[in-house]
Amino acid sequence: MDSFLGINPVALFGQLLVGLINGSFYALLSLGLAIIFGLLRIINFAQGALYMVGAFFAWLGLQHLGINYWLALIVVPVSVGFIGILIERILIRPISNEDHLYGLLLTYGVALVLQGIFTHLFGSSGLPYSIPETLQGGANLGFMYLPTYRAWIIVISLLVCGSTWWVIEKTKLGAYLRAGTENSRILQGFGVNVPLMITLTFGFGVALAGFAGVLAAPIYSVSPDMGANILIVVFAIVVIGGMGSIGGAILTGLLMGIIEGLTKYFYPEASTTVIFLVMVLVLLFKPAGLFGKEL
Amino acid sequence: MTSSMDEKIRLRDLHAFYGESHILHGINLYVNRGELVTLLGRNGSGRSTTLKSIMNMVGRRSGSIMINGTETLGMPAHRIAHLGIGFCPEERGIFASLSVEENLLLPPEVRSDGMSLDELYSMFPNLLERRASQGTRLSGGEQQMLALARILRTGANILLLDEITEGLAPVIVKKLGEVLVQLKQRGLTILLVEQNFHFAAPIADRHYIMEHGHIVEEIHQSELEEKRGLLDTYLSV
Numbered sequence: 001m002d003s004f005l006g007i008n009p010v011a012l013f014g015q016l017l018v019g020l021i022n023g024s025f026y027a028l029l030s031l032g033l034a035i036i037f038g039l040l041r042i043i044n045f046a047q048g049a050l051y052m053v054g055a056f057f058a059w060l061g062l063q064h065l066g067i068n069y070w071l072a073l074i075v076v077p078v079s080v081g082f083i084g085i086l087i088e089r090i091l092i093r094p095i096s097n098e099d100h101l102y103g104l105l106l107t108y109g110v111a112l113v114l115q116g117i118f119t120h121l122f123g124s125s126g127l128p129y130s131i132p133e134t135l136q137g138g139a140n141l142g143f144m145y146l147p148t149y150r151a152w153i154i155v156i157s158l159l160v161c162g163s164t165w166w167v168i169e170k171t172k173l174g175a176y177l178r179a180g181t182e183n184s185r186i187l188q189g190f191g192v193n194v195p196l197m198i199t200l201t202f203g204f205g206v207a208l209a210g211f212a213g214v215l216a217a218p219i220y221s222v223s224p225d226m227g228a229n230i231l232i233v234v235f236a237i238v239v240i241g242g243m244g245s246i247g248g249a250i251l252t253g254l255l256m257g258i259i260e261g262l263t264k265y266f267y268p269e270a271s272t273t274v275i276f277l278v279m280v281l282v283l284l285f286k287p288a289g290l291f292g293k294e295l
Numbered sequence: 296m297t298s299s300m301d302e303k304i305r306l307r308d309l310h311a312f313y314g315e316s317h318i319l320h321g322i323n324l325y326v327n328r329g330e331l332v333t334l335l336g337r338n339g340s341g342r343s344t345t346l347k348s349i350m351n352m353v354g355r356r357s358g359s360i361m362i363n364g365t366e367t368l369g370m371p372a373h374r375i376a377h378l379g380i381g382f383c384p385e386e387r388g389i390f391a392s393l394s395v396e397e398n399l400l401l402p403p404e405v406r407s408d409g410m411s412l413d414e415l416y417s418m419f420p421n422l423l424e425r426r427a428s429q430g431t432r433l434s435g436g437e438q439q440m441l442a443l444a445r446i447l448r449t450g451a452n453i454l455l456l457d458e459i460t461e462g463l464a465p466v467i468v469k470k471l472g473e474v475l476v477q478l479k480q481r482g483l484t485i486l487l488v489e490q491n492f493h494f495a496a497p498i499a500d501r502h503y504i505m506e507h508g509h510i511v512e513e514i515h516q517s518e519l520e521e522k523r524g525l526l527d528t529y530l531s532v
Contacts, residue, residue, distance in 0.1 A: 175401055181392070185352055191375070192403060
């Protein structure tokens with residue numbers, strides 16, 4: 001296709017696709033953060049590290065246990081979720097009555113420890129994970145080439161985010177979560193086992209990170225610092241979207257991915273900073289975030 | 296004489312603390328099956344804390360809290376409701392992120408013979424009309440009805456009600472009074488924290504008067520006239 005108004009559609013759509021894919025990861029990770037923050041009031045800084053652990057589990061499973069990609073999509077989030085449950089029960093619960101800053105520092109510490117362990121065991125260079133056979137190849141859409149695996153990432157992320165949103169906003173289970181997010185003491189007074197709910201919620205939020213890690217393994221190299229790199233951006237996205245909105249976390253994740261992609265096309269020099277620029281603007285003009293409620 | 300089987304609530308030497316502050320100083324009270332008993336007193340006298348202590352919603356507690364003859368002092372907060380208790384907090388606790396009907400259906404059933412949605416909607420027709428609205432979009436009176444309806448659906452037969460008439464229009468207060476009389480006729484046991492003595496006087500069986508975290512007086516319905524002066528002294532601001 002020819003260029004129009006000096007815009008090269010192949011390059012533009014290419015960057016948009018990259019943006020959407022990054023946005024899918026942002027959405028999965030910030031969704032997990034938002035769910036956890038809602039009930040525990042803790043910003044889980046270990047979310048990025050657990051995403052990294054998810055990618056490594058997928059790699060280890062394939063290399064040593066014969067767990068293929070499809071199986072990993074189920075087994076890995078469950079195991080990462082289980083690690084989350086242990087973290088919540090052993091580390092977070094004892095400080096749950098302290099200032100929430102302690103929770104942030106604690107989870108940051110957990111992130112560093114996890115990153116350190118994996119660097120020690122596997123070194124810091126990336127490990128390859130090949131795309132499963134059925135998702136190899138791609139389609140020429142005329143204006144761009146769409147690799148199948150990348151399309152898969154976008155579809156499955158939207159599906160997972162969408163169903164999580166649906167469960168939280170439309171079901172009885174979600175009503176417990178929403179009520180607990182607002183006032184867990186009253187919910188507990190009604191006879192709901194809130195401590196158990198907190199543990200399972202943390203496990204689920206963290207499992208989302210593990211799931212994102214499996215999705216990421218074939219396209220980013222599996223390395224111990226992959227979580228730290230993405231977490232800073234995801235943290236900015238959570239600030240932009242505002243705490244307290246599940247739908248907001250998903251939409252902001254996708255939107256920021258797209259904005260990043262567009263910036264890569266129009267002004268590549270700013271592509272790594274544009275999200276932080278948006279964050280500054282949001283903090284100046286709508287401190288509670290685009291979808292957040294004033295706390 | 297009442298047998299202990301009829302005692303739905305029995306507090307013995309109950310002390311409660313928020314951090315370093317000692318709020319309740321040895322509360323002794325009981326409520327029998329089917330009784331409506333009020334806790335009267337000025338703001339800060341410890342009435343709400345008494346209810347919250349029963350629900351295990353305060354800090355440290357000591358003494359004894361028997362519900363249906365079961366000691367609950369060591370029980371985790373989420374198990375208390377399952378003894379058949381419904382708590383209606385002073386701030387009403389309506390969830391903004393839930394619709395009216397979601398609020399109504401939220402609390403787990405704690406006994407099998409709770410009121411059905413139909414029964415509740417006929418008792419509080421406003422809630423039926425507004426069942427799809429966001430919980431906190433309701434008027435104060437409607438929110439109070441929702442808070443009450445919500446615990447009646449669970450089958451709770453011991454109700455702890457905190458200042459349910461506060462800030463409400465007289466017509467709604469009257470409606471709530473009628474509802475309490477109906478609930479009493481159904482055999483429910485009610486411990487009511489109330490500021491509005493004129494609301495409580497005609498429907499209650501007994502009154503406890505609290506001051507500075509102590510119960511200073513117990514007045515039976517039949518003694519109201521002779522102890523009127525005493526009551527006025529305690530309750531005057």
